[in-house]
Amino acid sequence: MHRRIMGLESEYGFLFTNTGDRIFPPERALEYLFQGIMQNSWSRDAFLPNGGRIYQDTGSHPEYSTPECDQVRDVVIHDKAGERILSRAVETVSHQLEVEGIDGHLYVLKNNTDSAGNSYGCHENYLIDRNVTFWRLSRTLIPFFVSRQILTGAGGLVRKADESVRFVISPRSLHIREKISCSTTSSRPIINTRDEPHSDPQKYRRLHIIVGDSNMSEISDLLKVGTTALVLEVIEGGGLHDRMSLEDPIRAIREISEDPTLSVRVRLESGLELTALEIQESYLEACRDFFHKEGTTPAVRDMLDLWEKILFDLSKWNEPVLGREIDWVIKWRLLTRYRDRKRGNWEDPALAMLDYQYHDVHEEKGLYNLLRKSGCVDRIAGDSEILSAMEKPPQTTRARLRGAHIREAMEHHRSYTVDWTYMRLNDPPQETLHWADPFNAAEVP
């Protein structure tokens, strides 16, 4: 796999419930949360010493953007570090509220849907070669993204108009209305056309993908970014054509999401009808062929093998194994077991609660975190790596420079303005550092 700049932006669900007599507005609780991350600052938009960015998105969500990474595994580690930064802030705020005598609970959820049918996203960013025709790229990618959810879906319960509840593979998929557009809220596309490469626009463009679910499982997260990076490299290398184009991708993405048995067939423009598994197997095979010819590395081999293994286990419905690995099966297993134990049905509010609480970033209350600590899920990252990434940027991209200079400015109490490509020290002589090349991790002399 050649070096590529990648990153994830995750919007978090946020809720503060006041349980005591003293009224404390949720907006104040959100303010406290930001202060829990950036002490002595009232800012709600800041780059952190680990090179990432935390900000308040429209609609009062905290949003965390990972620093620029050039390894898939680093993306996962930094995405998980974002969760920990928020969970630590929740603890700080909870303690502070207790001291101030305010009764209430703060919840920060790394999920994508609320109970009123709103959605907020996990946006993936990949720096791609400007010379690849965007039209060809998009056409070739759409069937991949439509079917990718069987690896990367978060799983979840969805209430229908008649109040019945069903389990879907990817809750986010049900909010997708178009193939490609510039919208992120009204009519969400699979591929968003936002093109801010934060680097040389002659050489690169930014591919902004908003169809994916936020992942708790490190393996789902790794597959989300890793399989996409492989497919992108094949397309950039001239391989993989649009022979898989779907007749109606928006209908297909919904149908696949609504069918945890993985048996639904979707229609291609060619007239063929394939399952999501078959579509994914076809992309996998094209990637294997390409890297077999072009040369491979251990990282590519590992990713191809993991992709193949998960598809194979899905085709055999190896639930005990997948139930430790990928989000939607982990959650399916939890929900069905819990439902059966309580002899309840999908409509039981406790199951909706379980669905939400799986995504709670809280180290003790979050159910994914509970599974992690109990050794019930398989992982690809170590706790020490994640804890380190809360403070330390990736050392192989310009995030290293941003992080180091932010840390230094903070230590010396210097005023500064920082963005993805530069940092200005506001005190005279207002020195500005430029980091136009995201691949460059060394100080420019």
Place this chain on the structure above:
Amino acid sequence: MSQKEKESRKRDETEETPSEPEVPAGAQERAKKVAEEADDILDKIDEVLEKNAASFVKSFIQKGGE
């Protein structure tokens, strides 16, 4: 064709002949262990799961973002 592909093809071929459901050694034990773990984890979930589920679900409304 790479070694991996050969293995993958071979697997496809065996799929077509559903005559030998040979369970790999240790798989059953592993499944049993996984089931026990799952029961254990359901107890732990019961301990931490929010008790006021209905009211939480009702109030968990986000203004949208992105």
